[in-house]
Amino acid sequence: MSHLVEKLDATVLGLVEALDADAENLPRLLDEALQGSLWARQIGREGEVEQQSHQTILAARANVIWSHTTPQARKGHYAMGVGLEAGLAIDHMADVLGMLVDQADEAALRDDAEALSAALAQLAARILVIRPFVPDKKNTLPPNWGHILKEWVSGTDVNVIGAENMSIIEDAFAYRLVWALEALRTRRVTLGWSAEIVSGGGAASLETGVPQLMMSMLIRAGLPSRRAAIAAIRMTGAVFVTVSDMRAWLASEEIAELTDAGDFPTPETAVLWQRFRDDLLTVAQQKWSVGRGTRALVIGVDAEVPPEGTYRIEFDVPHGDAWMTTPDYRRVAKFRTRAQGARGGLFTARLKEGQREALIERFGSGVVKWPK
Structure with missing residues (x-):
């Protein structure tokens, strides 16, 4: 029943575009919003008593919401996507929740796992007891859930946390609590709040398990x-x-x-x-560019210079030693310097007769640097 009432509340708030409207205008606003809707077409196939029951339920619930909230509160509840009971509970402790969210975001910017987990634990204690953020019964928080939360956002390996605790982390923390934090942020923005720091770090840490x-x-x-x-x-x-x-x-x-x-x-x-x-x-980096430069080859004074022509270039991994090769990848000579940066793309080396340096051309994205 609680779940159905939450859906009904979301429906009412979604239908009444003017959330600051007077309560006496609600029946008219609901009728106008429902004209031609899927609900109206479906309920039109039912009897008159059924139609009247639906309309009575919508109007009655709208009156309950309007009688217990202000226009600002209704905007906040609509932004969060929660029902009346959850919205009122969050409104009652909104200042504390906002302060804790800011503490978590600040801690996530400075890599402070201790402060981050402390703020998130206080948020979880207040929010994860409110529908729809309550974890599933099979993922009910154990007595040591605060320790599990701290280990998770600190980046501790899963095998240390314990595979048996991962379903709790995924449902309660990475899903429910992240959902709640994003709902709180949306509520604050809707009501005119603007962040003084980069927001969302606490939710990101919960989602990814890093501090x-x-x-x-x-x-x-x-x-x-x-x-x-x-x-x-x-x-x-x-x-x-x-x-x-x-x-x-x-x-x-x-x-x-x-x-x-x-x-x-x-x-x-x-x-x-x-x-x-x-x-x-x-x-x-979708845009490609053309780069050209001349680079010396490692060829002894008495050694035979490779024939004039166009050659391939291939690189040794991971150090970046560059080799001039024939079209069938037979290595001919090594370049004196190593390529740095992006080594993807198309490389060619053009060698003139008798020379010990080659003109390199590259077609690709990113930048390749060749030290002098």
Whole structure:
């Protein structure tokens, strides 16, 4: 019944566009909103008594909502998508909830797992007892749920947290509590609030299981390892709050060099990181450009110079040693310097007769740098 009443409340608030309307105008506003609707066509097939019952229920519930709320409160409830009882409960402690959300967001910006988990635990204690945010019966919070929450947002490995606790994390924290935090944020924005810091970090940490917003952004972008996200941000001290800034950081010379080393952010996650970075930058950088430059080859004074012509270029992984090869990939000579940055795209090397340096051309996205 509670679930049905919540749906009824959401229906009433969704039908009455003017949430600041007077209560005496509700029957007319409901009739106008329902004219030609799917509900009107369906109920039109029923008898007159059935039609009247539906209309009476809608009007009665609308009157109950209007008699217990102000226009501002109704706007907030509609923004959150909750029923009257849940909306009133949240309204009663809105100031405290808003303060705790801000504390969680601030902690997620500075990588403070202690403060983050403390704020989120206080939010969970207040919100996860209110429908529709109450976890399923099979995922009822155990006595040590606060410890589980702290371990999760701190980035602790799943095998340490315990596989038996993951259903609780997924339902209560990563789903219900994240839903509640986003509903609170939407309510505050609807009522005129504007954030003084980057908001949403606490919800992002709950969703991804890491203690900092930048780490969460990497995971949301497709990095399939919490350990890699934590190590990458902490090792580099990265600071970004937008997707474009994150891509610029991933494309930077510093990250390119660390990635090329083959053991970043950890030896176990280097391959995952390389694939994630390549995929994200490939998607982000659709525009191709043409780059040209002359680079010397390692050819001894008395050694025979390769014949004039056009050659391929291939690279050794992970260090970036570059080789000039024949079309069938037979190595002819090594370049003196290593390529840095994006090594995708199409490379050619043109060699003139008797010369020990080749003209390199590259067609592709991103930037390749060749040290002098």
